[in-house]
Amino acid sequence: MKESYVIIYIIGAIIAAMIIGMSVVFLVKAIKRAKAIGMDKKSITETVKNSAIFSIVPSIPIVVGIGIMMPYLGLAIPWIRLTVIGALQYEVSAAFAAGAMSNTATTSQIVTAIIVMTLSIISGPLFNAIFYKKFQNKLASIQEKNKHKMDSITGALLAGMLAGIISALIVGGAFGVGAPITDTSGITTYGEITLITLSTSVIIMLICGAIMILGKQKWIESYALPISILGSLLVALAFVPVFAA
Amino acid sequence: MKNLFYTPEKRDDYNNQMHSLGRLFTWIALAMIVLVPVAYALAAGKQPDWALLANCLPFIAGYWAIGLIEAVSYAPLLGTGGQYLSFITGNIANLKLPCAINSQNVLKVEQGSEKQEIVTTISIAVSSIVTTIIILIGLIPLLIFQNEIVSVLKPISPYVMPSIFGGLTMVVIAKYYKIAIIPFLGCIVVCVLGYSLGFGSSLSVATMIIIGMVISGISTTLLYRAQKKKKASLESAKVMSPTDTPNEEK
Numbered sequence: 001m002k003e004s005y006v007i008i009y010i011i012g013a014i015i016a017a018m019i020i021g022m023s024v025v026f027l028v029k030a031i032k033r034a035k036a037i038g039m040d041k042k043s044i045t046e047t048v049k050n051s052a053i054f055s056i057v058p059s060i061p062i063v064v065g066i067g068i069m070m071p072y073l074g075l076a077i078p079w080i081r082l083t084v085i086g087a088l089q090y091e092v093s094a095a096f097a098a099g100a101m102s103n104t105a106t107t108s109q110i111v112t113a114i115i116v117m118t119l120s121i122i123s124g125p126l127f128n129a130i131f132y133k134k135f136q137n138k139l140a141s142i143q144e145k146n147k148h149k150m151d152s153i154t155g156a157l158l159a160g161m162l163a164g165i166i167s168a169l170i171v172g173g174a175f176g177v178g179a180p181i182t183d184t185s186g187i188t189t190y191g192e193i194t195l196i197t198l199s200t201s202v203i204i205m206l207i208c209g210a211i212m213i214l215g216k217q218k219w220i221e222s223y224a225l226p227i228s229i230l231g232s233l234l235v236a237l238a239f240v241p242v243f244a245a
Numbered sequence: 246m247k248n249l250f251y252t253p254e255k256r257d258d259y260n261n262q263m264h265s266l267g268r269l270f271t272w273i274a275l276a277m278i279v280l281v282p283v284a285y286a287l288a289a290g291k292q293p294d295w296a297l298l299a300n301c302l303p304f305i306a307g308y309w310a311i312g313l314i315e316a317v318s319y320a321p322l323l324g325t326g327g328q329y330l331s332f333i334t335g336n337i338a339n340l341k342l343p344c345a346i347n348s349q350n351v352l353k354v355e356q357g358s359e360k361q362e363i364v365t366t367i368s369i370a371v372s373s374i375v376t377t378i379i380i381l382i383g384l385i386p387l388l389i390f391q392n393e394i395v396s397v398l399k400p401i402s403p404y405v406m407p408s409i410f411g412g413l414t415m416v417v418i419a420k421y422y423k424i425a426i427i428p429f430l431g432c433i434v435v436c437v438l439g440y441s442l443g444f445g446s447s448l449s450v451a452t453m454i455i456i457g458m459v460i461s462g463i464s465t466t467l468l469y470r471a472q473k474k475k476k477a478s479l480e481s482a483k484v485m486s487p488t489d490t491p492n493e494e495k
Contacts, residue, residue: 005288008281015277019334019377022270026326027370029266032252033259034363047348047364051371054347058340058409059376061402063383067395075388080281083380084274085335088402089449090308097304098297112293114282116301122275123312124332129271132320132328133264139321140260143357149469151356152424154321156465157458158346158417159425161322161338163432164457166414168450169407171436175445189403197404201411209415225347228412229405236404244400 004074012080019083050222057229062088068185072101077114085121092185094120101184169198180243190243197236204228256359260325263366267329274333311451318458326366334373338454343409344372350416406450424468428461435460 027048034044065088069078073095081091095101100113143150176191183189208224211217220227253259286292316332322342323331331341345368354361387394418425435456439448448456 003289005285007284007288011277011281011284015274016377016381018270018273018277020374022266022274022333023330023370023373023377025266025270026263026330026366027374029259029262030326030363030366030370034360034367036252036254037359037363039360039363043352044367047352047367048371050348050351051344051368052375054344055340055372055375056379058336058343058405059379060383060398061405062336062376062380063387064395064398064402066380066383067387067391068399070387070391075384077281077285079380079384080278082335083377084278084333087336087339089451094301094304094308097301098294106294107289107291108294109297111282111286111289111291112297112301114285115293115298116305118278118282119305120308121312121335122278123309124316125271125275127313127316128329128332129268129275132316133268135317135320136260136264136325136328147357150321152465152469153462154356155421155424156428156461157318157322159421159465160428160458160461161342161454162410162414162417162421162457163425163428163461164453164455165338165406165410165450167429167432167436167457168448168453169410171433171440172445172448173407175440181446187399187402193404194407198407198411201408202415205412205415222351225343225409225412225416229408232408232411233401233404236401236408240400 004076008074008076008080012076012083015080016083046222053223053226054229057226057233065091065185068092068187069095069101071103072105073110073113077110081117085125086117088185089183090121091117092183096184166198169194173198188244190240192243193236193239196239197232200235201228201232204231263325263329267325271329271333311455314455318455323369324362324365326362327369330366330369330373334369334376336376338450339406339409340376341369341372343413344368346413346417424461424465427464428457431460431464432457 031044035041062082065082066075066078068088069081069091078091082088092101094117095113098113098116099105099109105113139150142153172189173191173194176189176194178191180188180190205224205228208220208227212220212224251262253262282293315337316328319331319337319342320328323337323345327341327345331337334341345365348364348368349361352360352364354364432453436445436448436453439445
């Protein structure tokens with residue numbers, strides 16, 4: 001494993017503390033506002049609880065991502081990079097572009113990779129810091145003048161996002177059947193398992209819906225998505241050895 | 246500074262306060278993020294490979310474009326607080342946004358309402374805290390059992406997206422199927438063509454989100470205009486009818 005310097009751990013700890021601090025401030029402000037507009041305590045508690053439960057399973061692959069990058073970049077850099085803005089595929093691509101995803105990478109290449117990773121992801125936050133307020137005011141004025149138009153824009157973006165993701169998963173999965181793909185981080189994707197996981201998630205969600213409606217079990221609504229995520233991932237875990245063999 | 250601490254009574258004041266806080270934290274985060282490579286280079290006593298860095302400029306430019314497109318296109322979905330938080334903590338499409346959509350759906354909040362904005366902010370804030378803590382906790386076993394943990398969990402990493410979006414699509418499909426059908430078919434065509442022509446590897450989920458949003462934006466605009474035209478012609482027909490009546494009587 002590559003060396004990690006104490007100063008980098010210190011900066012990482014400050015960044016993690018800052019993110020928790022920022023989240024707590026925003027959470028407190030939003031809860032106060034929720035109470036001010038008359039939202040009941042039960043709804044607020046339910047939102048907090050649902051979000052916490054939902055976030056557990058999808059967070060685990062982020063830890064795995066740190067493990068994947070550790071042998072090449074040490075522990076501290078992947079930890080920082082995956083705690084702020086970054087996502088595994090961006091970070092690995094950036095490190096790969098700078099030649100750092102190799103056991104023979106020099107310290108100079110690693111410094112270059114960290115610069116590339118850092119510069120690549122700052123455009124979003126920079127936009128927010130400089131232009132977002134003006135942009136959001138524009139969106140608010142559209143909302144004020146024509147709510148239907150703003151709802152259409154929001155609905156279109158969300159529908160487009162879902163359409164893009166689902167089509168990429170279905171078609172990528174279908175074309176990946178019998179032709180597994182191994183990416184730069186060494187992760188192999190089997191098309192069959194992508195389709196099985198997607199279908200299992202849909203089926204579990206439908207079963208949860210049926211239990212909720214037919215069995216009149218309203219409580220399951222809050223847990224339906226975490227259950228379908230966890231259930232389908234367990235199915236994926238069971239199928240990996242089958243297709244890897 | 247006073248603007249950051251008082252509890253606002255009006256929605257506009259609350260929004261302005263979120264902007265002030267968001268900008269402050271974003272600048273601090275940016276300073277800390279940029280400090281990392283500087284500190285690493287100083288600690289290691291090495292300079293970057295400038296020629297290699299120059300070679301990576303097109304890569305950086307590509308991600309700048311993606312980052313800007315994401316910041317603009319996610320803005321109406323994330324709300325003020327959610328936007329600032331998400332673009333510091335990351336993992337938007339695979340964690341923060343699905344988490345917020347799930348909470349909105351469970352509470353059945355009205356689209357575009359202040360309640361939706363607040364629920365989104367609470368969800369993303371809680372999600373950021375949970376993720377940061379899980380990462381922190383995960384570092385300890387990772388240091389001790391890195392090989393074991395990675396070998397068990399690495400193979401299922403590519404299946405987190407299908408596990409989230411299979412179920413989530415079922416939840417929101419009833420709400421959006423009318424406007425989602427055209428972008429969905431469009432995206433399927435783009436993907437099939439892409440894979441058939443041999444550039445399927447370029448059509449990652451991140452790329453397809455942008456393509457899906459563009460197709461959806463165009464198709465929804467056309468539908469919106471058609472609806473508006475239809476509504477206008479119906480209204481003009483209604484206006485015409487009282488004047489038509491006397492003519493008919495004549």
